[in-house]
Amino acid sequence: MAMANNKTLCFKCNEDKITYPCKGCSNEFCFTDLAEHKQILNDELHTITNEYNEFKQTINKQKQSPQNHPLIKQINQWETNSIEIIQQNAKDCREAVIKLLQKSINDIEKKFNDLSEQIKQIHKENEFNEINLSYLTNQLIEITEELNNPSKISIKEDSQSCINEISIILSKKPEFNKWKQNAITVAIGNGRGQ
Template identity: 35%
Template sequence: MASSTISSKVLCVVCNKGKGSFKCEGCLRMFCPKHSNDHRNDLSKQLEEIVVARDLIQQTLIQQMEDPQQHPLVKKINQWEQESIVKIRQAAEEARNRLIKTTTEYTNDLKKKLNNLSDELRQSQEDNDFIETDLQQWIQKLEELKKELHNSTTVTIQEDSTPLVSKILIGNQNTFDVFERVCGTAEIKENGCLVVKN
């Protein structure tokens, strides 16, 4: 008879003793008085850790509400902005350099033609060696140089339709929406530990 009494006794899951056992309603395990107190202390420590984690989340949330510019995604946008500015400045500098090179080559060519005409005029004037046809020819050359000088706008600026900087987009997607889109309709059960597909 004594053996049947011992076998029906529920033992502490820690020390395997049966004196004054208490059942924890949360984990459904049995504890002796000493280990019941230890278990309760462990639960209190876990609760404190949860409170600390909640406090950290609350502190981060308050900081983001007080200074939204410090949000990590705002910082990412700021970085994108700075990188975009660098790209635009670099493209503008390259365009300026190409324009200066092109216009310099063009004006150097005009200067060379004008110098040649100036030498020809000076020499003819010094030698007093010119006739009406020479005068007509020089007038024509001067008119051509004047046209070239005023029509130096053969250089044009065109914008490339390909964007230099990619546009930044803001999306807001709930993680549940992502879950539903990937897995279809389902139910979450047993405190988030089990997913049952509908």
Template identity: 30%
Template sequence: MTTASKVKCPKCVKNAAAITCEGCSSKLCRGCYNDHRQQLSKELDQFVYEHDMLKQQLETPNENEPHHLLKQIDEWKKDSINKINQLADQCQADVNQLLDKNKDQLINKFRKITNEARKGQKDDDYDERDLKMWMTQLKELKDELIKQSNICIAVDKQQSAWIKRIKVQEASPQQGNAEDSK
């Protein structure tokens, strides 16, 4: 009588392989099969732990740390506002300088009219024509003081985009990785 040779368990190589694992198709003995199931149970526990951690991250709003894209937009905003503030400060200084220059010119014209009128009064050398001319000159000075017509604000059309415009768009996986590396 011939005995059929039994397939040995590939893990312990002692016992006969009696149980087949449906997942990996290994034929194992009862002890090694139990160890194998215990290892699978540990891996499932690890999966559940990682799953729960990810779930917590997805469900919990992270108010302490804003998303890096929001930080990037805030940086752009601050940079743009700083540039605008610098330009506005420079333009205000330029306007003040021009206003002072105009005021000095008006003061000089005013002094000239004052000197002519006082000289005419002192010398008693004036008539209706002189009074009319001085009144006209005085009215013109008032109008110039109110109007300041030689100052205006113009848009520099030769200037390239001083503040870069940004936009938000979905990126392909390759674009996202390329942007992260910059």
């Protein structure tokens, strides 16, 4: 009287044993290996739980200090870079204008020295009339104007920006709906759908 063969190959030890199915991985395990299999799953659950707890901490951190978010850091970096570009442009322009001003002031000074010489001459010779006075007055007005507002140098602001403009783009993808749908699919697959 042969005993009914109710034995199956165990997935773990690879021996013919009385086995128990695991619905999760669809494998058959002997009693001993089923316990071990369950322990492995327990450990995995433990690891995943830890990861979830870590994620909770990450969420709390972001809630407390949203200014540390990578997007904010990206804006900060843009700000720093743009300021650097602006400061470099301003520095270059200042240096160029200072050089031009020095040349302009030197030219004016030469003209002034020449006019001063003419006044000295007039004092010395005591020879002058209204035409000389008018000339000297007008020349002084002219060089004063040139000193305060050099006719050859001016600042032009270009409407085309030297920095990259930034703006915030909000994608219209319904990300949250997609996640929700995936979650339901997974739940059904595990056989514990709600």
